[in-house]
Amino acid sequence: MKRHLTEQELIEYRFKLASDAQMGEIGGHLGECGQCRGELGRLARKFAALDLLHEEIKASEDLISQVVEQAGQPRRIRLAAYRKLPAWAGAAAAVLVVGLLLVVSNLPKSDLYKEPVARGPGIAGIDEKETLAPYKFAAEGVGGFGMRPTADLAEPGISEQAPFAPASAIELVTLPRRDNVQLTIYNSADLTLVRERRNLTLKRGWNWLQFMWANTLIDPTSLSLEPLEKGDEIDIQQLVFPARLRELGRWLIRSEVSGQVPFEITYFTSGLSWRAFYMGTLGRDEKTMQMKGYVVVGNNSGEDYEDAQTRLIVGQVHLLDQIAELAARQYAYGRPGAEVVMLEEALDAGGIHLANGLFAPGVVELKQAVELLDRKEIKKEGLSEYFLYTIEGTETIPHQWGKRLLSFEAEDIKVDSLYKYDEERWGDQTIRFVKFANDKDHNLGETPIPDGDVRIYSQADDIGHLSYVGGTSVKYIPVSEEVELDLGPARLVKVEPVLMSFKTDNYMFDTKKEIAGWDEIRSWDMKLTNTRELPVEIEITRGFGTAYWTLRMDAKDVDYKKHDATHARFELKLGPRTKRTLGYTVTTYHGVREEAMSK
Amino acid sequence: MVNTDKSLIDAHCGGDRTAFGELVRRYGDSVLGYLMRMTGNREQAEDLFQETFKRVHEKAHTFRGLGFKNWLFRIATNAAIDGLRRQKRLRVVSLNQSVVCSDENCDELGAVTAADCCDASDEAIRAEQTVQVRQAVDELPAKQRATLVLAYYQQLSYSEVAEVMGCSTGTVKVQMSRALRTLARRLPDTSGGAQ
Numbered sequence: 001m002k003r004h005l006t007e008q009e010l011i012e013y014r015f016k017l018a019s020d021a022q023m024g025e026i027g028g029h030l031g032e033c034g035q036c037r038g039e040l041g042r043l044a045r046k047f048a049a050l051d052l053l054h055e056e057i058k059a060s061e062d063l064i065s066q067v068v069e070q071a072g073q074p075r076r077i078r079l080a081a082y083r084k085l086p087a088w089a090g091a092a093a094a095v096l097v098v099g100l101l102l103v104v105s106n107l108p109k110s111d112l113y114k115e116p117v118a119r120g121p122g123i124a125g126i127d128e129k130e131t132l133a134p135y136k137f138a139a140e141g142v143g144g145f146g147m148r149p150t151a152d153l154a155e156p157g158i159s160e161q162a163p164f165a166p167a168s169a170i171e172l173v174t175l176p177r178r179d180n181v182q183l184t185i186y187n188s189a190d191l192t193l194v195r196e197r198r199n200l201t202l203k204r205g206w207n208w209l210q211f212m213w214a215n216t217l218i219d220p221t222s223l224s225l226e227p228l229e230k231g232d233e234i235d236i237q238q239l240v241f242p243a244r245l246r247e248l249g250r251w252l253i254r255s256e257v258s259g260q261v262p263f264e265i266t267y268f269t270s271g272l273s274w275r276a277f278y279m280g281t282l283g284r285d286e287k288t289m290q291m292k293g294y295v296v297v298g299n300n301s302g303e304d305y306e307d308a309q310t311r312l313i314v315g316q317v318h319l320l321d322q323i324a325e326l327a328a329r330q331y332a333y334g335r336p337g338a339e340v341v342m343l344e345e346a347l348d349a350g351g352i353h354l355a356n357g358l359f360a361p362g363v364v365e366l367k368q369a370v371e372l373l374d375r376k377e378i379k380k381e382g383l384s385e386y387f388l389y390t391i392e393g394t395e396t397i398p399h400q401w402g403k404r405l406l407s408f409e410a411e412d413i414k415v416d417s418l419y420k421y422d423e424e425r426w427g428d429q430t431i432r433f434v435k436f437a438n439d440k441d442h443n444l445g446e447t448p449i450p451d452g453d454v455r456i457y458s459q460a461d462d463i464g465h466l467s468y469v470g471g472t473s474v475k476y477i478p479v480s481e482e483v484e485l486d487l488g489p490a491r492l493v494k495v496e497p498v499l500m501s502f503k504t505d506n507y508m509f510d511t512k513k514e515i516a517g518w519d520e521i522r523s524w525d526m527k528l529t530n531t532r533e534l535p536v537e538i539e540i541t542r543g544f545g546t547a548y549w550t551l552r553m554d555a556k557d558v559d560y561k562k563h564d565a566t567h568a569r570f571e572l573k574l575g576p577r578t579k580r581t582l583g584y585t586v587t588t589y590h591g592v593r594e595e596a597m598s599k
Numbered sequence: 600m601v602n603t604d605k606s607l608i609d610a611h612c613g614g615d616r617t618a619f620g621e622l623v624r625r626y627g628d629s630v631l632g633y634l635m636r637m638t639g640n641r642e643q644a645e646d647l648f649q650e651t652f653k654r655v656h657e658k659a660h661t662f663r664g665l666g667f668k669n670w671l672f673r674i675a676t677n678a679a680i681d682g683l684r685r686q687k688r689l690r691v692v693s694l695n696q697s698v699v700c701s702d703e704n705c706d707e708l709g710a711v712t713a714a715d716c717c718d719a720s721d722e723a724i725r726a727e728q729t730v731q732v733r734q735a736v737d738e739l740p741a742k743q744r745a746t747l748v749l750a751y752y753q754q755l756s757y758s759e760v761a762e763v764m765g766c767s768t769g770t771v772k773v774q775m776s777r778a779l780r781t782l783a784r785r786l787p788d789t790s791g792g793a794q
Contacts, residue, residue: 007783008780011779011783012772015750015775017757017775017776045788046783046786046789047782047783048789049728049788049789050736050782052789053636053729053752054752056628057632059623059624059628059631064623064624067652068619068623070649071616071619071656242727243727244728244730244731245727245731246731246734
């Protein structure tokens with residue numbers, strides 16, 4: 001074997017996973033190659049870490065006795081007995097259980113701690129965490145999620161020297177349950193600002209608060225902790241990410257007070273997203289529409305958010321770092337002990353920019369950034385459209401769940417049905433539009449309408465059956481803005497242009513007797529057909545390929561408007577089940593005739 | 600005279616309660632050790648321990664007399680994988696994660712606990728490395744983890760592991776190889792730390 005051995009080959013050799021032939025071949029190579037021997041040695045040292053879990057584990061006599069006793073009471077028999085219990089026995093048992101719970105809840109907490117209820121971390125389900133953890137802390141002498149008052153608490157002064165690390169496990173406080181939580185979802189950047197309030201029980205002196213972000217998409221660099229009360233007596237000194245402990249951080253808090261203090265914790269996470277969609281139902285006369293707006297919020301952040309107030313941000317947020325990428329790091333800043341960085345933001349047209357260079361070493365002051373982000377309000381001027389969309393009340397959004405929430409509902413929105421024909425844009429198809437405005441006249445206008453898909457239905461009959469008319473996606477609609485929903489090609493309203501005649505005229509010649517200019521005169525008949533039961537409004541746009549043109553309508557009741565330099569536009573109404581021909585003659589000027597025309 | 604596993608099982612099936620107790624004592628430590636390494640949590644391991652021997656008790660009549668230990672570990676493996684699957688459904692690791700615990704049962708805080716009992720920084724580093732190893736093993740898929748624990752910690756041969764896992768030796772080697780390659784990336788470097 002002339003090449004060096006791969007890591008896989010070395011592992012298979014080290015753990016005798018390779019076939020005999022391969023073992024011989026690898027062994028032969030190792031005999032000759034110092035580099036591969038060195039690599040094998042490195043791997044062996046690496047795998048030596050596995051021996052750290054080689055501790056001797058003994059099954060206690062209690063456990064064995066329980067198992068043996070259990071074996072002496074076959075389950076089948078117990079189940080059979082249970083099934084035979086009459087209904088009154090179940091009710092009596094329930095009363096007993098409730099009574100027992102009441103008694104237990106009134107016991108001193110130190111008694112409760114003696115119960116063998118403690119469970120290891122990381123594996124406990126949420127119920128275990130939430131119900132068992134307080135008991136454990138209660139046993140330490142301070143209720144709730146506090147910590148045991150240690151000997152130094154009795155001392156009048158607090159050591160000025162901040163501790164390097166917690167002296168023991170008991171010195172650590174974990175985050176208790178949230179009292180409330182607010183999510184602000186910046187959809188465009190896969191970014192959610194989470195603000196949550198929790199009550200921490202502090203002792204007077206130095207406190208360590210430990211948190212983990214394993215299996216979540218929380219950006220640990222963005223974590224910020226602020227006391228909501230007694231701010232002058234509580235000092236958040238530092239946030240440390242201990243070496244070799246994955247996805248775990250500790251805040252060091254110096255407190256002049258002892259007891260429960262409300263804190264606000266803010267951080268960014270990714271994995272939460274939202275999208276809006278709308279359902280419109282046209283009335284029978286298609287002059288009014290009922291519209292419902294929905295928002296679907298999805299949670300893949302790894303974290304459950306219970307009773308969260310949810311706010312959605314419409315607008316573009318540009319980030320230097322992707323939050324999901326930050327969250328995936330083993331250590332918050334790439335390596336343990338690295339500098340804590342300051343996150344600032346720069347506001348720019350079109351949204352918020354977290355621009356390069358604004359990450360400076362220092363103490364975490366994300367709060368400023370958070371407040372800046374948070375106080376953005378509706379701006380409708382220029383390019384900086386930015387809107388905060390708050391969902392009323394609170395919602396529980398568990399991990400991997402999506403939730404559809406009604407965002408608004410409006411009745412009797414006046415709409416105009418409009419059919420458009422523009423060969424250059426849609427070929428020979430007539431396209432149907434529904435037009436309305438996001439304003440009070442249309443029973444809307446309370447808030448801008450975020451981007452989303454719109455589906456329009458119409459009432460097919462008097463008993464409320466609906467038929468699908470069409471769907472489109474809309475861009476952000478500011479208040480007072482008109483919107484036209486493109487519902488796709490119409491089959492019942494047709495526009496067919498027919499060229500009736502073409503001639504050239506007014507030739508002009510230069511000094512060499514060559515043609516220098518001429519006119520082209522075309523006569524068109526636009527054959528319009530409305531096979532619907534309703535009158536319709538049609539807008540026809542015609543292009544001439546030159547800015548030098550004149551147009552003469554055959555009919556007197558319809559006129560044209562110059563849409564732009566090269567296009568004319570006709571607008572007319574067509575009655576139900578009507579056909580009509582709209583004729584016009586257009587003259588285009590070419591060569592030196594352009595000059596003549598412009599004069 | 601030492602009773603064989605088979606004779607103890609037969610006696611248990613015949614209604615001898617002491618026979619079952621002897622079996623539990625004989626294999627209790629290794630089964631509990633196996634389940635501890637599978638779950639990383641004493642409480643859960645003890646639950647699964649009880650579940651394992653309950654299944655042994657209920658299925659004793661189906662044991663055919665070849666390799667009680669492998670049969671037992673097969674039951675323990677199934678119980679552990681079922682348990683891990685249940686736990687996976689429930690698992691929500693969050694800022695609320697309970698990592699404060701008593702000195703005895705808290706792996707996450709092993710580092711701190713160790714530091715508490717001994718000032719030597721080596722001890723603290725060693726405890727932190729233990730946490731990392733525990734985490735690396737915990738992150739393996741259940742079958743890879745079971746293979747690793749059976750082969751490395753319980754020191755079963757690959758063919759015995761195959762029997763326990765109900766698959767071929769080749770499959771066991773593939774699982775083992777994958778587990779080790781993953782661990783090679785995740786295990787801490789202990790050469791410079793405490794020895």
